[in-house]
Structure formats: structure tokens, C-alpha cells
Amino acid sequence: MGDDGWTMKRRETQATTIRGYDRLIERLGGEFTQAAAAFQQLRQRLVRLLAWRGTSDPEALADETLERVARQLGGGLEIKSEDPFRYAARVAQLVAHEDLRALRREQTVHKAAQEQPTTTHDDDDDARMASLESCLEALPAADRELILTFYRGEKGSRIAGRRALAARLGISVNALRIRAYRLRQTLEQCIRDQVDDRGEPEMKSPPDTTERMEAAS
């Protein structure tokens, strides 16, 4: 295939993918802003699934999964499942199996594990803390107080603090855990968004309209 043929093929694939993203967005909510939030949530659920499977890079593989789903949707596939996540999760299973097979082939899992640092740089920590502060500020005061109280203290005092907090709110400790979990998700998404805004060119939300128009042209 010559250069022109390759470029044309590439454009076709891109257009199919973008069409697929459009259809996915439609399934997720219709309105772009609402769908973008649902898309982030969908992606994050895939990241978690892929992490639990022990894959090498859950974030990148979640993006790979979404791109495959978008290509299939753009090619005319109909998702029968009511929840698009279920279909995407099945695709993620395949992506995970491929990744794990590749990892086994390379036989470097243990070596890589030993070589990977488990800490990050101080600069990153400072930036993350700054983002956390600003994201906490964006929460309603009651939610901010809830999440900080929930995670405060060493094991013994933390458990007692949670019991007290649940009593104060008139809910069970389990309901409190779920509320804290949801708030933490919101907080982490906010921090991730801020990190992305600082310039990491990762595909973590559907392409915007301009991109779509450019790719389709």
C-alpha cells in the first residue's frame, strides 16, 4: 500500500472510531457534558477491572478497550446490553488476556516487579497535594469534613472516629463507607483532571467536537 493508500486507510479507521465514540456517547447520555462524565466513570471502572486482573498497565489498556469498542460501534455493531459497561468489560477481558499472555511470554513479570519503584517523586507529591487541596475546596463543606474525618487517624482511632461520624449523621457505618468511597472517587477524578490539564496528552475523555470534525474531514 502506497503512502496515499495508507493515509486513506488511516483516515477511514479514525473516522470509524470517531463515529463509534459518537455512538458510545449517545448510549451514555446524549448530552456531551453528561456523557463525558459517564465516559470517565466507565473508563475508571474498566481501569479497576484491568488492575484487579493484574495487567501491566490498566490505564493504557482501558483506553485500548474503549478504542476497540468505539471501532466496533463505528463499524455498525449494536450493543444489546442495557449497560454499555458490560459490553466494554467483556472487551476488557480480552484485552487483559492478551496483555497477560504477552507478559508471560516476556517472562519478566518478577524482574519488572522488583525493579519498579513504589514511590514517586517529591515534585509530583507536591503537585498532587496542591490538586488535592483545590479539589477538597471544591467539595461542599459537609462532604469535605466527611471525607477528612473518615480517613483521619491510625487504625483504632480511625474506627472509633467512623463510628462517631456515622452516629452523628444517623447512618450505618457501612452506609458511611459507601458515601466516603463515592466522595473519594469524585476527589480522585478531580485530581486526575487537574493533572491532565497540566499537559499530559492522554486520551481519557471522548474527543471533542473539533477533533471529531478534523478526523472525519
Add this chain to the structure above:
Amino acid sequence: MTDDARFERLLLGMLSEDEIDALNDDAIADDEVATRLAMLEDEMIDAYVRDELDDASKARLETTLLRTEYGRERVALARALTARADRVDPEPRATVTPIGERGSPRARPGGRWRAIAAIAAIVLVAVTALFVLRNLDRDGDPGLARGGLVVVALAPPVRGLPAVPSIEIGPTTETLRLEIDLEGTGLTPGDRLSVRLDGPDATVRHRAEDAVPTLVAGLPALIVDVPAPALQPGRHTLHVHDGRRRVGAFAFDIRGLPTQEPATRKPATQEP
């Protein structure tokens, strides 16, 4: 094997391929399973950050979840969140501030200010009630307005504000009601507390066992009624214990002298 045990083994990489597939299927089909798994992941990462995992689990987590960029980022976020949460001191310390002498709400977490506002509202109601009751008394409704009640809210110190409040005890005061703000102490209405009030001469002026925290506008507080005759001019310190540890010590100064003669005073039933 319980679900939680199965989830834990998944996160630690201890399940077989078939078991992983089965659990993943469950997580895909059932949102509740996925949520519980995600919550357990959060808890495990928090335990890792706080060094609360046993050595074997810690080592396993490092070779599974934390091997990935995703896992390391989650650890970094958990580290930031726990550090930020711990930055607020949950233990009330040695001093108190009275209502009306506190600083701007920005100086303290919002929850505590809700407590203070609630206590302030109670004081306002109490003062209004006393005013009304005294007027009723003047109008000949006997018994309702006997005795004066002074209500003071005691809370952990606020930077830049007077550390020890000064409380005026008038001739009609019979009872000083101390409302101790327990927010952040982890105490709940089911707990049993002991309180001891030391006077300026280092003698115990009042004592109560089995004191029970209550909820004031949904926030935990301890209400201690001290008979006015038990007080003396000068520095007093109220010590609060929960049987295992000191919850806090709250100091205040008493101004004015109770004027009742000892023989006519209402007996302080819990006085030593």
C-alpha cells in the same frame, strides 16, 4: 470463603485464573460486587500506606497492584489524602473558649463550627427561657424560675483567641452547665465517661462517673451540670476520661462569688 476474603485474595494475586475470571464476571454483572471490590481496594491501599498490612500481604501487594503505574498513582493519592486528613488534630487539648469569644469560622473545620453554632443556639434559648421564666415568676407562677443556669460551651482551643474563658457567676446562679464539644474525639452517645473538676485550691470540686455523651444538633457533646456552690473564684479544670485515656482537660476561670450561705445551698449530690 467469604466474598471479602475472595476479594482480598484477588487483590493480592492469590486466585487461580479461573477464580479470577469468575470474580471478574461477578463484578461485571453485579455493580454491588464491583463497588465492594473497589472499596476493598481502597482500604487495602490505605492500609499499605499506613503500614497496617502484615509483611506477607504488603510484599504481595507490591508485586501485584503496586507493580503498575495505576497502583503507584493510587498509593500516592492515598498517601496525600491520609496526610491531609491527619493534619487536623482530632484530640481536644487543655483549654477551652466560651461562646462569644471565638474567632472567624475559617479558623476551624466547618463541622466544629456547626457544633458551636448549635451550642450557641442552645445558650440563646436557655437565656431567653430564663428571661421568660423569671417574668413568669414575677407574675406569680411559683417554682418555674427557681435558680439561675449559666451555660458555657467548652471546645478545643482556637489559635489566636483567649485560651481560658472567664465565667461570671452571679448571686442567683445555682448551676453552671458546661457543654463539652466532643467532635473529633471518636466518642459516641453509647460511651461512658468520668469527669472531675479541680478547683483553684487543687481540691476536687465536683465529680461524676458514667457521664454519657449526647448529641447536640447531631454532634457529640457532653453536658456537665456543676452546682454553683461547688465553685470558687479562680482557675478550674474539668478533666474528662473515657476509662482508657484522657479525652481532654478544659480550663476556665470563675469570676464573682456565689453568695449563698453553705447551709442554704442546694446540696451537690455528686460532690465528693
